[in-house]
Amino acid sequence: MRQSQLFTKTRREIPADEESRNAQLLIRAGFVHKEMAGVYTFLPLGLRVLDNIAQVVREEMNELGAQEIRLTTLQDKELWDKTGRWSDVVIDDWFKTKLANQTEVGLGLTHEEPLTNLLSQYVNSYKDLPLLIYQIQSKFRNELRAKSGLLRGREFLMKDLYSFARNQKEHDQVYNQVAKAYDKIFKRLGLGDRTYRTFASGGSFAKFSDEFQTLTEAGEDTIYLDYDKKVAVNKEVYTDEVLKELGLKRDQLNEVKAAEVGNIFSLGTKYSKPLGLNFVDDNGHEQNVIMGCYGIGISRLMGVIAECFADDKGLVWPAVVAPFNVHLVRLGDSPAVVKAAEELYTILTKNGGGVLYDDRDESAGTKFADADLIGIPYRLVISDKTLESKKYELKSRTGRDAVLLNKDELLKKLA
Amino acid sequence: MRQSQLFTKTRREIPADEESRNAQLLIRAGFVHKEMAGVYTFLPLGLRVLDNIAQVVREEMNELGAQEIRLTTLQDKELWDKTGRWSDVVIDDWFKTKLANQTEVGLGLTHEEPLTNLLSQYVNSYKDLPLLIYQIQSKFRNELRAKSGLLRGREFLMKDLYSFARNQKEHDQVYNQVAKAYDKIFKRLGLGDRTYRTFASGGSFAKFSDEFQTLTEAGEDTIYLDYDKKVAVNKEVYTDEVLKELGLKRDQLNEVKAAEVGNIFSLGTKYSKPLGLNFVDDNGHEQNVIMGCYGIGISRLMGVIAECFADDKGLVWPAVVAPFNVHLVRLGDSPAVVKAAEELYTILTKNGGGVLYDDRDESAGTKFADADLIGIPYRLVISDKTLESKKYELKSRTGRDAVLLNKDELLKKLA
Numbered sequence: 001m002r003q004s005q006l007f008t009k010t011r012r013e014i015p016a017d018e019e020s021r022n023a024q025l026l027i028r029a030g031f032v033h034k035e036m037a038g039v040y041t042f043l044p045l046g047l048r049v050l051d052n053i054a055q056v057v058r059e060e061m062n063e064l065g066a067q068e069i070r071l072t073t074l075q076d077k078e079l080w081d082k083t084g085r086w087s088d089v090v091i092d093d094w095f096k097t098k099l100a101n102q103t104e105v106g107l108g109l110t111h112e113e114p115l116t117n118l119l120s121q122y123v124n125s126y127k128d129l130p131l132l133i134y135q136i137q138s139k140f141r142n143e144l145r146a147k148s149g150l151l152r153g154r155e156f157l158m159k160d161l162y163s164f165a166r167n168q169k170e171h172d173q174v175y176n177q178v179a180k181a182y183d184k185i186f187k188r189l190g191l192g193d194r195t196y197r198t199f200a201s202g203g204s205f206a207k208f209s210d211e212f213q214t215l216t217e218a219g220e221d222t223i224y225l226d227y228d229k230k231v232a233v234n235k236e237v238y239t240d241e242v243l244k245e246l247g248l249k250r251d252q253l254n255e256v257k258a259a260e261v262g263n264i265f266s267l268g269t270k271y272s273k274p275l276g277l278n279f280v281d282d283n284g285h286e287q288n289v290i291m292g293c294y295g296i297g298i299s300r301l302m303g304v305i306a307e308c309f310a311d312d313k314g315l316v317w318p319a320v321v322a323p324f325n326v327h328l329v330r331l332g333d334s335p336a337v338v339k340a341a342e343e344l345y346t347i348l349t350k351n352g353g354g355v356l357y358d359d360r361d362e363s364a365g366t367k368f369a370d371a372d373l374i375g376i377p378y379r380l381v382i383s384d385k386t387l388e389s390k391k392y393e394l395k396s397r398t399g400r401d402a403v404l405l406n407k408d409e410l411l412k413k414l415a
Numbered sequence: 416m417r418q419s420q421l422f423t424k425t426r427r428e429i430p431a432d433e434e435s436r437n438a439q440l441l442i443r444a445g446f447v448h449k450e451m452a453g454v455y456t457f458l459p460l461g462l463r464v465l466d467n468i469a470q471v472v473r474e475e476m477n478e479l480g481a482q483e484i485r486l487t488t489l490q491d492k493e494l495w496d497k498t499g500r501w502s503d504v505v506i507d508d509w510f511k512t513k514l515a516n517q518t519e520v521g522l523g524l525t526h527e528e529p530l531t532n533l534l535s536q537y538v539n540s541y542k543d544l545p546l547l548i549y550q551i552q553s554k555f556r557n558e559l560r561a562k563s564g565l566l567r568g569r570e571f572l573m574k575d576l577y578s579f580a581r582n583q584k585e586h587d588q589v590y591n592q593v594a595k596a597y598d599k600i601f602k603r604l605g606l607g608d609r610t611y612r613t614f615a616s617g618g619s620f621a622k623f624s625d626e627f628q629t630l631t632e633a634g635e636d637t638i639y640l641d642y643d644k645k646v647a648v649n650k651e652v653y654t655d656e657v658l659k660e661l662g663l664k665r666d667q668l669n670e671v672k673a674a675e676v677g678n679i680f681s682l683g684t685k686y687s688k689p690l691g692l693n694f695v696d697d698n699g700h701e702q703n704v705i706m707g708c709y710g711i712g713i714s715r716l717m718g719v720i721a722e723c724f725a726d727d728k729g730l731v732w733p734a735v736v737a738p739f740n741v742h743l744v745r746l747g748d749s750p751a752v753v754k755a756a757e758e759l760y761t762i763l764t765k766n767g768g769g770v771l772y773d774d775r776d777e778s779a780g781t782k783f784a785d786a787d788l789i790g791i792p793y794r795l796v797i798s799d800k801t802l803e804s805k806k807y808e809l810k811s812r813t814g815r816d817a818v819l820l821n822k823d824e825l826l827k828k829l830a
Binding site for chain 1: 420421422424451454455456457458459462480482483484485486487488489490491508511512513514515520522529533534536537538546548553557558559569570
């Protein structure tokens with residue numbers, strides 16, 4: 001894409017109404033626009049990152065054999081009454097509205113109820129199970145405070161997967177498979193070495209749930225981490241009893257700030273029972289389906305990645321989520337430079353993993369500062385100087401020095 | 416995908432609470448699930464169709480040079496107060512809700528206000544224009560009645576494009592380019608020969624707007640169509656004066672039912688003026704930006720395509736939007752048949768444009784009825800009989816007779 005045609009522009013000043021570093025940088029670089037606290041529009045560069053994160057998650061969900069659907073935002077009160085979760089006392093961050101006929105409806109903040117109800121129309125026999133079903137969709141939560149940028153949204157993009165098993169053993173197997181897929185996802189996103197499986201409270205059907213916590217000072221959670229064992233405990237279950245059960249010792253644990261990028265829960269029959277999701281087992285007996293749910297915050301991950309990798313010059317995107325692979329920067333407008341840059345733009349658009357081409361009439365200083373702020377993995381400079389040397393000047397966003405490559409070397413490197 | 420693993424199942428009976436043919440068929444075939452009137456979940460087969468339609472539209476928008484973003488559902492009252500559109504008298508199908516601090520917010524039903532406001536931060540000079548910006552996103556409209564299945568949703572997927580031009584001439588050029596892209600989209604979706612550009616009322620800034628109306632008995636609009644001139648007039652502007660102006664004659668016009676699949680509007684300065692979207696022209700004068708908006712109902716198109724092509728056996732999908740290209744039907748479970756079907760499934764998964772493989776233990780009658788109901792373009796049968804003849808039996812969904820092809824012929828046909 002030609003940067004002269006990109007409608008967003010970078011800005012130097014920090015937005016006055018934004019405390020969080022991820023949102024400050026994402027706004028300054030033109031990735032998001034703040035509509036209200038915790039509610040962000042995704043601009044062209046930001047939408048590309050968001051789609052890239054979602055695609056990594058989608059690929060790993062499909063690899064598990066999970067089936068993608070799209071549930072609705074508008075929620076039927078009747079279903080949530082059956083599980084007791086319509087009440088604002090039980091769930092305190094509902095958004096609710098009314099149909100024209102005055103019927104109350106909610107905005108989806110999670111989707112156990114509608115999906116369990118839907119499946120009761122399709123699942124009858126043990127032969128229909130196990131199942132894994134997921135969606136990638138906007139969720140709405142009426143947060144009292146939303147000051148962490150993309151780390152806590154009132155409207156945010158989430159992947160929610162639900163599992164449906166015949167018995168506890170089958171559920172446990174599925175649960176562990178999903179946990180492994182989560183490890184793979186965070187590794188692919190570049191967060192593997194700073195994301196820890198963390199014991200948290202489990203609710204009615206399991207002693208613990210598992211959170212996936214990424215270390216960052218911007219995180220809203222406090223966890224107690226054993227670096228050697230690569231396991232952590234959330235503050236909410238940080239008791240002597242729990243530590244003993246998990247074989248952890250207080251003096252081995254470090255109190256650190258972290259952001260919850262994923263969580264997995266065993267739900268037992270909490271939803272299948274009140275909503276009548278049953279199956280006939282191979283002995284002819286009717287049983288409740290055993291469920292699990294597995295969330296990943298897609299837009300939150302964008303904020304977490306921004307927080308984890310940014311430096312004092314701006315954003316730094318891992319290649320797998322970057323909006324473009326190469327930032328082609330043309331310095332000067334001599335006919336030779338323009339011609340060479342246009343040619344390379346055409347070639348790299350086909351074979352370079354995506355190019356943002358800075359074809360603007362700006363100074364080298366402005367162009368380099370913008371490239372650093374935007375954070376594309378490679379910066380490729382074409383100028384009279386590089387043309388003279390018959391080389392291209394390539395610098396990785398995090399590298400200190402540029403390297404000079406000939407055309408073949410360059411195309412090989414960026415392939 | 417293996418049909419034995421697809422969690423949805425077809426059903427014979429028509430859903431009791433559904434009047435519209437598109438929703439009846441889509442529910443029976445397992446494409447959608449009704450959450451409430453005008454609110455549908457998209458199941459695996461349905462989501463594939465929806466994504467395919469969106470992709471055709473996205474490609475044509477990108478071809479125009481439009482930039483994709485994702486605006487938010489939650490809407491800031493302040494912005495809509497500035498244009499006078501917050502009032503329920505002016506817009507009578509708002510969904511509204513409240514933040515935890517009691518601030519009123521709306522659910523997005525169109526997005527002129529937030530996008531115009533957003534752009535006022537990026538557009539300063541005539542050099543920043545013209546611009547085309549679009550999104551593909553769920554919209555919410557609090558319809559009093561929603562009885563037409565996917566043709567009228569309370570929650571529905573829409574593509575909305577907005578144009579920003581320096582003057583009326585530039586706007587008119589952009590408007591005509593978008594109109595041409597719309598023709599191309601409806602042609603690609605198989606609706607070209609039954610979709611007509613239709614004059615409708617234009618609002619404050621233009622005498623007319625253009626609707627794109629697809630002929631179908633299920634449509635909620637009445638239009639007056641001149642088949643020879645390929646032009647139509649919406650009932651709302653069907654007056655002697657208008658007909659005279661357009662050079663149309665009453666006795667050449669046919670009253671027909673149609674569904675509005677797209678519309679394009681000239682907005683003038685209706686939004687740019689109150690929201691302060693200005694630019695400095697090349698004479699140094701400040702001017703309001705001239706805007707246009709261009710909608711296409713993505714989920715409505717799914718319903719319209721269902722209505723237009725379905726026959727008495729079920730759905731019929733044009734190849735470009737079909738959930739899969741081939742429905743591979745295995746008859747019987749002899750080792751030779753299973754082996755041949757599995758092999759072909761592997762080959763076609765790679766080179767066949769997507770395969771749904773009916774590997775279930777069901778009768779030929781059930782499998783054929785399901786294939787007809789689901790409506791995938793090609794049905795490919797493997798049985799002891801076809802193996803004996805060393806041929807594959809391929810039938811198009813709408814063709815009367817199957818043809819016998821050898822492997823090379825088959826792969827060539829499906830490539």
